[in-house]
Amino acid sequence: MITNTTPAPAAVVSDIHDIKPPLDIPSGLAWLWWTLGTLAVLVALYALWRWWRRRAEQVPVVPPVPAHVRACQKLAAALALLDQPKPFCIEVSDVTRVYLEERFNFHAPERTTEEFLRELAGTNRLSREQKDSLGRFLESCDLVKFAKYEPGEAELRALHQSAACLIDETVPLPQTDADAAGPSLK
Secondary structure (H helix, E strand, O other): OOOOOOOOHHHHHHOOOOOOOOOOOOOOOHHHHHHHHHHHHHHHHHHHHHHHHHHHHHOOOOOOOOHHHHHHHHHHHHHHHOOOHHHHHHHHHHHHHHHHHHHHOOOOOOOOHHHHHHHHHOOOOOOHHHHHHHHHHHHHHHHHHHOOOOOOHHHHHHHHHHHHHHHHHOOOOOOOHHHHHOOOOO
8 A cells, every 4th residue: 555645735735834034243343341430330340449448548547545555544543442452453453464464475364373373484574673662562452352360451552552662663665756767876
């Protein structure tokens, strides 16, 4: 048997399509507009960055309060606790220890009095008299803090005076312009 494999005329008609619409060919300047747009965005970002940096530089930097000034202020505030020996001695001792740490980089607040005095003996940052005075001061504060000793007002004022004297004696000398410039090359 022979069969016909040619498609019917209706099937042939459905295979025919209309022509495609014309393609849009971009002009030769489209890349120029994209490049100019990108450059404009980059320039705007750069200008914004510069403005932000300049604004950050104009913020006045407040110099930190020197350690000896903070310590003197805290010692003056500690006088309000003069009628309470233990809190007074804790405050005066802490102020002195923090000052010594900030001024000389001793690790005074984290150590016991004995550990701190041992560290202090190995340094030449304080004079022998200052070391002895500091040792007596810290031991007197420890008596009040840990041994429940109740000193009178005169003894508390003497402890306060001892701390104030130590701070006054160890105030750093002001730096002159010649010192700040460094050693001269002669």
